[in-house]
Amino acid sequence: MSWLERLRDGLSKTRRQINDTSGALGQDVREVFTKRLDSIEDLEYALISADVGRAATDEIIEDMRKTEGGNLQDALMRALTLQLEPNARRAEFRKLGFAPDVNRSKVEPRGHVVMVIGVNGVGKTTTIAKLGQYYMRQGKSVMFAAGDTFRAAAGTQLGVWGDRLGIPVIQGSDGGDPAAVAFDGASARKARGTDLLFIDTAGRLHNKHNLMEELKKVCRVVEKADPGEPAETWLVLDAVTGQNGLQQAKKFHEATPLTGVIVTKLDGTAKGGILVPIVRELGVPIKFIGVGERADDLQPFDSQDFVRALFDVDIPRS
Secondary structure (H helix, E strand, C coil): CCHHHHHHHHCHHHHHHHHCCCCCCCCCHHHHCCCCHHHHHHHHHHHHHCCCCHHHHHHHHHHHHCCCCCCHHHHHHHHHHHHCCCHHHHHHHHHHCCCCCCCCCCCCCCCCEEEEECCCCCCHHHHHHHHHHHHHHCCCCEEEEECCCCCHHHHHHHHHHHHHHCCCEECCCCCCCHHHHHHHHHHHHHHHCCCEEEEECCCCCCCCHHHHHHHHHHHHHHHHHCCCCCCEEEEEEEHHHCHHHHHHHHHHHHHCCCCEEEEECHHHCCCHHHHHHHHHHHCCCEEEEECCCCHHHEEECCHHHHHHHHCCCCCCCC
16 A cells, blocks of 8 residues: 555545535535535635634635636645645745645755654654654664653653664663753764664643753753754644644744654544644644554655545646
8 A cells, every 4th residue: 555545544534524524515525616616615614623723724715715717626725735834835835826746755854863742642752763764764874862761661662662673772760860861862873973863752741831941951951962953853743632732832832943743643533634723833844744553654744645635636746
């Protein structure tokens, strides 16, 4: 099964949300777009129900109303694709009058250290393992630092993944200082010349001020060990949490500026539209999405492929 086929399968719940939201559309989405433009009112309700958000929905509807005599489904797909790109890219493509053809076959991190953050339960440690495998397949050398010292199972889990994948793991003592583990990891990466270090962090609650301050401390000590790092801070979000996940993202972004977001468990929710306000309100790109448990089910995010899979169609790129 190809990646696009797996993505389509994984997004089946989100697709059903748009196709049949409380009976609002009631028929296959394609049928709606053969009707008069007035049916967009039903679509508007479906988009908001799928967590796309009011502002983005308004822009999407406005873009579609500009479509005269064209295919409304194509217009919606184009509008959604634009919404899944950060502000600068969206403005650029809107000005040029065509949808982006991103095709992100690779995600190349800036620098060498990626700090991975997120609350408990989002699949952060497993995601780090999948990232390690992904970049090893890209020919990169990889290290892990088990900075979640408050949850004993986290260090053990990352250690097991490291043994399985052949990736070195810098460990600390249970209940120890997470910043010390991060410092040791950054120092070791620099000394060994390893391409990438992924730092796991505690599943800190986004409304705990002291834990956010600790996250800032981790960033500071990494910079001391390896100036300019961490060049990337990626937040792992569980798509099932919907709008609550967006609020988490905002709090983390305030504590330490995010450079990307990884959205997991898209195969388990009808709320896949949450990707839109994440991009719009944070102004950072989606780096990867996960639609299953297998390592290959974490893939670089491509806005066009995502929308094509969402609508279960296979169309030529713009």
